[in-house]
Amino acid sequence: MKKEKSSVPEMFDRISPQYDMANRVLSLGLDMRWRRSLADQLPSRENLSLLDLATGTGDQIAALFESGASIEKAAGIDLSSGMLGIAESKFAKKPYGKKTAFQQADAEKLPFPDNTFDVCSFSFGIRNVNDPLKALSEMYRVTAPRGRCLILEFSLPDNLFRKPYLFYLRHLLPRLGGWISKDREAYRYLNKTIEQFTYGEAFLDWMKQCGWMQATAIPLLFGSVTLYRGDKP
Numbered sequence: 240m241k242k243e244k245s246s247v248p249e250m251f252d253r254i255s256p257q258y259d260m261a262n263r264v265l266s267l268g269l270d271m272r273w274r275r276s277l278a279d280q281l282p283s284r285e286n287l288s289l290l291d292l293a294t295g296t297g298d299q300i301a302a303l304f305e306s307g308a309s310i311e312k313a314a315g316i317d318l319s320s321g322m323l324g325i326a327e328s329k330f331a332k333k334p335y336g337k338k339t340a341f342q343q344a345d346a347e348k349l350p351f352p353d354n355t356f357d358v359c360s361f362s363f364g365i366r367n368v369n370d371p372l373k374a375l376s377e378m379y380r381v382t383a384p385r386g387r388c389l390i391l392e393f394s395l396p397d398n399l400f401r402k403p404y405l406f407y408l409r410h411l412l413p414r415l416g417g418w419i420s421k422d423r424e425a426y427r428y429l430n431k432t433i434e435q436f437t438y439g440e441a442f443l444d445w446m447k448q449c450g451w452m453q454a455t456a457i458p459l460l461f462g463s464v465t466l467y468r469g470d471k472p
């Protein structure tokens with residue numbers, strides 16, 4: 240059951256105050272490790288400009304700056320004003336806060352000219368958009384030649400870990416998430432979007448269709464999360 244686009248930002252507005260805490264608890268702190276894995280895939284160039292799509296509370300941008308990479312400036316866009324409000328107040332206290340600008344915008348219609356950024360990242364957000372191919376094409380459009388996209392998204396393990404992971408997704412995660420966020424509906428939505436979303440080779444095909452070259456998938460935690468990388472020639 241796919242939520243209509245209009246209701247997704249409202250749901251994230253509602254859970255925004257508890258979002259970071261829920262992430263830490265539900266992933267046993269591993270979300271921060273996954274974000275660092277994404278940062279490890281940054282191109283090794285100086286003065287990178289970054290765009291983080293569906294940035295939420297900004298934790299992916301923070302991990303990118305804290306990786307020690309040479310980053311000149313970053314932009315974070317999201318549809319939820321609640322999530323962006325939390326990001327802005329967190330970044331006001333960070334040394335890289337002045338290098339970062341947050342803006343309310345749609346990942347399917349980015350308000351930036353062609354070839355603007357060296358890197359576009361998209362963490363745990365692409366399964367929430369109505370048209371992921373549109374978002375992948377928009378990322379490609381705003382990425383500069385020799386630039387890179389880095390995408391983190393949930394996936395389903397194709398191994399022995401699948402059964403226990405599905406049990407966690409279907410039974411524990413909605414209860415725990417609902418308890419922390421006081422919003423059971425939001426965390427029921429989470430497990431459905433994870434189970435229904437495209438991953439692995441099929442997602443790499445989407446990336447290639449949108450122009451991304453050398454598209455690669457790196458499975459994390461037995462394949463329950465996948466890090467995708469693609470380059471713009």
Ligand SMILES: C[S@@+](CC[C@H](N)C(=O)[O-])C[C@H]1O[C@@H](n2cnc3c(N)ncnc32)[C@H](O)[C@@H]1O
Pocket residue numbers: 247248251292293294295296297298299316317318319322344345346347361362363364367368369
């Ligand atoms: C699961 S959160 C991920 C947030 C953040 N990237 C992270 O790693 O914690 C998904 C985010 O996608 C945002 N979102 C959903 N659809 C969007 C769209 N079309 N454009 C921009 N943001 C969107 C939601 O508002 C929410 O903040």
